[in-house]
Amino acid sequence: MSGNSALIYRLARFCIRAAGWMCGVRVDVRGREKLAPGTTYVFLSNHQGNFDAPVLVHAIPRDCSALIKKEMMKLPVLSLVLRQLKFIPIERSNPQKARAAIAYGSKLLAAGKSFLAFPEGTRSRDGRLGEFKKGVFIMAIEAQAPVVPVTILDSAKVQPPGKYGIRPGRIQVIFHDPIETKGMTLEDRDRLVQLTRSSIASSLGVFESSSL
Numbered sequence: 651m652s653g654n655s656a657l658i659y660r661l662a663r664f665c666i667r668a669a670g671w672m673c674g675v676r677v678d679v680r681g682r683e684k685l686a687p688g689t690t691y692v693f694l695s696n697h698q699g700n701f702d703a704p705v706l707v708h709a710i711p712r713d714c715s716a717l718i719k720k721e722m723m724k725l726p727v728l729s730l731v732l733r734q735l736k737f738i739p740i741e742r743s744n745p746q747k748a749r750a751a752i753a754y755g756s757k758l759l760a761a762g763k764s765f766l767a768f769p770e771g772t773r774s775r776d777g778r779l780g781e782f783k784k785g786v787f788i789m790a791i792e793a794q795a796p797v798v799p800v801t802i803l804d805s806a807k808v809q810p811p812g813k814y815g816i817r818p819g820r821i822q823v824i825f826h827d828p829i830e831t832k833g834m835t836l837e838d839r840d841r842l843v844q845l846t847r848s849s850i851a852s853s854l855g856v857f858e859s860s861s862l
Contacts, residue, residue, distance in 0.1 A: 674818025681825030759793035
């Protein structure tokens with residue numbers, strides 16, 4: 651099963667690179683040196699457009715699971731792939747199921763599976779950070795896994811909200827200093843939210859090309 655998952659990730663990254671090349675999209679990555687080899691992380695990013703998830707799959711040097719909208723599990727074929735990769739659907743309208751999903755994510759994290767999530771829950775229409783949902787922060791604290799804030803810049807220019815076409819352009823991904831959660835309790839979740847939000851916001855609106 652793990653071998654199948656690794657193959658899926660490799661194929662996904664190949665397809666993303668090929669699609670980016672054909673569409674004229676380039677991705678500059680900064681801060682990857684801040685990630686310790688072999689460490690399990692929770693990568694939390696702002697969300698500007700549909701292209702964000704593929705860009706992060708390309709940029710993050712980990713095979714990550716993810717918290718996703720439950721609607722994605724209704725898509726034929728794709729839902730089978732998402733289950734294979736242990737992507738976890740979140741049904742926010744059902745608190746009991748949402749708590750169960752977070753608990754399952756905590757177990758995967760504790761077992762060494764890194765995660766990717768967009769704490770805003772939906773794409774920003776104006777580039778500003780929306781309200782952060784706290785479920786993924788609870789998950790990180792329960793697993794005592796460090797959080798890595800990530801800032802994506804200019805992905806909305808490549809694929810504007812509500813548009814299906816992809817425009818040529820350059821996207822930047824910035825990895826910020828990991829935030830350690832060891833010793834944190836659930837009473838610290840609001841502080842963890844604020845620390846993460848501040849890190850992500852610190853680079854919004856700043857673009858410096860440093861293609862790797």
